[in-house]
Amino acid sequence: MITDPELGGEWQTEALEPARSADRAPVRERATGGPGPRSWLWALAGAVVASAVWGGGLYAFGAPTIEPETSYRASKNLCQDFKARALSGITGDMHKKKPVNLESDHPAVYAARCGLENAGKDGVASDFYVVAQVALHKKTDPAAEFDAPDLRTLAYTGGVRTAAVPDLGERAVMNVMSGDTWLILKVLDGGVVFTVEAGASTFAETNGRPATDVDAVQAAMIEDMRELLSVLKE
Template identity: 60%
Template structure:
């Protein structure tokens, strides 16, 4: 006949855990009957929280405000002389330049646009400076510009050494569109050249994409030097 199990003091939940001497090897391996599963879960939560906090601390440097090494430009067309590029196409400042600035709490931006002739220019240069006040721009610097991909298709990227923290030239198929981007001291500098042809045109002598790229790099160095604090 089956009877109700006897309940003695060993089942009293108010008592402490069994001593190690009274535990079976299996119970000792599991931590003993006095160890509750939620304690193991709590231990895992503490470890996971520590790892998450450590990761957030490591990522905090990128979320903190960068130290800007460059000053804002109130007139980028005055700071961007474009002397080397002008040597290829004629004085780019002869035509009236277009200059714009935007002072946003997160990013200070300035743009200068230069043309070689009036009307329908065949050689257009645009310079841009973005000073990031809130976050480090290095996290997004290597992302291909979506606007460029949408307008000119795939671009070829080539790293440039000894220029800022990181620098890259993006070139369209055929080389008629070139963009030089430089990351340095919390700022992103851009010089872009668009040409309709590298042949002689409008009094501009024939040139090639390699010479234009070298000129962009030299004029970029001069612009960065002009805006450095």
């Protein structure tokens, strides 16, 4: 059985292994080489709806369900619960611009989403985007689908590197897209799936934001995710 490499210690990205081509569905190449930050920032809202609809379909048709255990509360305003302190230390205050907060309450899944972006030196332009999402599954255990590939990452023509993240929830994985400017951290803990995505036009110095590297961004995402789990823990 092949398992994901672990992302530990100093979060070295050299430990990340390329995703196997056999796992990738054939897709049509994008002329731009991959989605930009804003494209995935808003695409996640569709994922919230799709998850609720799918779970609701099973529920409506009377499929056998086993209610998963959870020790987390539903977030009524994820942008208040998700502080993004560590990421803000890299990007500038992620709450300076008005956050985008969404909730979807369904008999099968309660989902909450928060979209954040930084403010550039001029106070307007943004070059760093973060999306946090929490999905509380009420009827079925999400563990069975946790390893299912994200269609957006399958469609990313630049390639994806994946690593397991130890000591975070029941199970956690970090996906890094080619170019190292789009990262997805996903955590499973009981009946809840947590996701934090971070993306930037560049990690080089820009708009008054100092240069950083993918290792620092990964470490900040993990720290902010750990704080979110603690805040929502009942």
